[in-house]
Amino acid sequence: MNLIDFLRKNVENHGDKVAIIDNHKEITFFQLYGEVEKFSNNIEILNQEKIISLVSENSISFIIAYLGIINSGKIVHLISPEISEMNLFNQLKSSESKNIICNQLMKNKISNFDSIKTTIFEIEEILLKHNNKKVKSNANELAYLIYTSGTTSEPKGVTVSHSMIEFTTKNIVKMLGYSSSDIDLLPLPLNHSFGLGCIHTSLYVGSTLVLLKNASNLEEILESLKKYKITTLAVIPATLTKILNFKNKKIKKYFSQIRLIITNSTAIPKKTVIQYKEILKKGNLATYYGLTEASRSTFMIFDKNNQREESVGKCSPNVKIEIVNEEKNNLKIGDILIKGDNVIKKYWNNIEADKNIFDGWLKTGDTGYFDKEGYLFLKGRSDEIINVGGEKVMPIEIEQSVKNISGVEDAVAFGIVHEVFGQTIKLNVIKSKNSDIDKSQILSHCIKNLEKFKIPSKIDFVEKIPKTDYGKVKRFMLK
Amino acid sequence: MNNEHESKEIIKNIFFEVFPNLDKNDFSWEKEQKDYENWDSFAQLNLITFAEAKFNISLTLEESIEIKSANDLLKIVEQYLA
Numbered sequence: 001m002n003l004i005d006f007l008r009k010n011v012e013n014h015g016d017k018v019a020i021i022d023n024h025k026e027i028t029f030f031q032l033y034g035e036v037e038k039f040s041n042n043i044e045i046l047n048q049e050k051i052i053s054l055v056s057e058n059s060i061s062f063i064i065a066y067l068g069i070i071n072s073g074k075i076v077h078l079i080s081p082e083i084s085e086m087n088l089f090n091q092l093k094s095s096e097s098k099n100i101i102c103n104q105l106m107k108n109k110i111s112n113f114d115s116i117k118t119t120i121f122e123i124e125e126i127l128l129k130h131n132n133k134k135v136k137s138n139a140n141e142l143a144y145l146i147y148t149s150g151t152t153s154e155p156k157g158v159t160v161s162h163s164m165i166e167f168t169t170k171n172i173v174k175m176l177g178y179s180s181s182d183i184d185l186l187p188l189p190l191n192h193s194f195g196l197g198c199i200h201t202s203l204y205v206g207s208t209l210v211l212l213k214n215a216s217n218l219e220e221i222l223e224s225l226k227k228y229k230i231t232t233l234a235v236i237p238a239t240l241t242k243i244l245n246f247k248n249k250k251i252k253k254y255f256s257q258i259r260l261i262i263t264n265s266t267a268i269p270k271k272t273v274i275q276y277k278e279i280l281k282k283g284n285l286a287t288y289y290g291l292t293e294a295s296r297s298t299f300m301i302f303d304k305n306n307q308r309e310e311s312v313g314k315c316s317p318n319v320k321i322e323i324v325n326e327e328k329n330n331l332k333i334g335d336i337l338i339k340g341d342n343v344i345k346k347y348w349n350n351i352e353a354d355k356n357i358f359d360g361w362l363k364t365g366d367t368g369y370f371d372k373e374g375y376l377f378l379k380g381r382s383d384e385i386i387n388v389g390g391e392k393v394m395p396i397e398i399e400q401s402v403k404n405i406s407g408v409e410d411a412v413a414f415g416i417v418h419e420v421f422g423q424t425i426k427l428n429v430i431k432s433k434n435s436d437i438d439k440s441q442i443l444s445h446c447i448k449n450l451e452k453f454k455i456p457s458k459i460d461f462v463e464k465i466p467k468t469d470y471g472k473v474k475r476f477m478l479k
Numbered sequence: 480m481n482n483e484h485e486s487k488e489i490i491k492n493i494f495f496e497v498f499p500n501l502d503k504n505d506f507s508w509e510k511e512q513k514d515y516e517n518w519d520s521f522a523q524l525n526l527i528t529f530a531e532a533k534f535n536i537s538l539t540l541e542e543s544i545e546i547k548s549a550n551d552l553l554k555i556v557e558q559y560l561a
Binding site: 388389391419420421424438439440443444447448452453455456457458459 | 499521532
């Protein structure tokens with residue numbers, strides 16, 4: 001089954017049901033299928049191309065275009081609307097895409113990029129064409145291509161196949177209990193594995209998807225929960241933490257009918273998890289661990305009886321995870337390797353990156369360990385390790401500890417050059433609103449909770465920590 | 480600006496934070512690094528980091544290396560605060 005099969009199943013079962021709501025617009029499964037077919041037929045002009053780039057803000061049109069390109073048997077190259085000219089140039093060159101499909105706003109933006117000579121088509125213009133000629137699609141094994149955000153290294157092209165999508169979607173549904181009666185609120189960008197996985201899941205079970213442009217307007221998210229009688233919400237941890245700044249009574253009221261909040265594996269502060277356990281009377285907060293290369297490899301449901309607030313959960317069905325270390329012991333920290341039908345076979349035109357895949361195992365670059373009950377705990381990226389005088393320190397451990405201090409909104413730890421130790425730890429901290437916390441209070445907390453070689457040697461209070469759309473820290477930008 | 484008494488209190492408290500097993504009665508301004516059970520290079524770094532944060536100063540590497548007792552740290556801090 002591919003995504004178009006998911007859609008067809010919904011047309012047969014409940015074609016008149018609303019599939020997507022986007023502000024004042026809504027579309028039924030029947031209408032969505034019709035628009036997708038029309039889109040596929042109308043991009044006949046691009047028939048020789050095997051890959052088409054797509055860039056747009058969240059909208060029904062975006063989903064029509066995404067499914068339409070797939071329906072025509074081509075690979076969708078998904079691009080962030082925030083992309084820089086240089087990054088776009090590099091991605092187009094690497095992907096060998098000759099055409100960009102986008103909304104009007106993006107067309108205006110890209111048209112001003114002098115280095116971009118690629119042909120640009122507007123989604124709405126394509127949909128207005130009248131082409132009754134049915135295009136025969138040659139199903140492609142691959143569905144989409146995403147260039148990873150590159151938090152620590154050069155972006156790599158990751159191609160995701162239809163079979164990977166099917167495997168992952170079924171695991172999501174099995175582990176998180178999605179059904180056709182759900183109404184899913186999605187304020188995530190759709191050019192990323194997290195947001196796409198949510199679309200795929202809604203299409204698979206036939207639930208209604210409510211799209212928001214982004215998660216910057218917290219009031220809009222809360223009001224949408226009430227307005228649309230939302231049952232599931234997908235957001236990054238930072239959004240969840242920010243929502244906690246509202247009055248507890250108000251939050252509880254808005255979240256009273258929520259059965260599931262799903263977030264991604266960017267470290268969630270323990271105190272945030274504990275607070276949502278209290279807030280969600282009829283549901284659970286859940287997270288997962290995954291990469292674009294190996295989506296949803298674990299799942300963690302933070303139920304009241306499980307005190308592992310810092311775990312990303314157990315392996316997904318039919319996914320294997322191994323911890324590689326000198327001790328050959330999964331219970332000790334080591335490099336995380338993943339194998340399963342959710343793992344890519346190879347990167348896009350990148351022989352060097354392909355060295356991270358062998359015998360079906362993907363070397364993730366993440367480190368972690370399992371506890372005795374099989375719960376995975378992440379300890380950071382192997383290339384983020386700080387070496388303080390020979391002692392290896394994972395930034396995440398310091399960050400998690402400091403984020404638990406009252407008055408700290410966010411924190412990031414990283415290595416700085418030191419004449420004696422080689423490296424020591426620097427900590428950049430964002431204070432909570434109205435917080436008067438000072439550096440010595442943070443140090444006092446650290447010395448009580450961390451080993452002495454993990455104590456930051458320098459602390460700065462900052463206004464912002466550079467992050468990707470999905471909340472991953474851009475470590476190469478830290479100073 | 481801290482006066483000498485305040486500076487002394489702050490430095491004493493730094494030592495109790497960095498050496499949580501240090502008994503109040505065992506603290507001495509003259510007691511040297513070699514007489515502390517766990518004053519290693521990391522503890523040295525932590526003493527300096529705390530002092531820099533508490534007094535809003537920045538010690539040079541040479542000054543940092545010279546510190547072998549609470550009294551040494553006090554003298555350097557006082558130089559900065561003078």
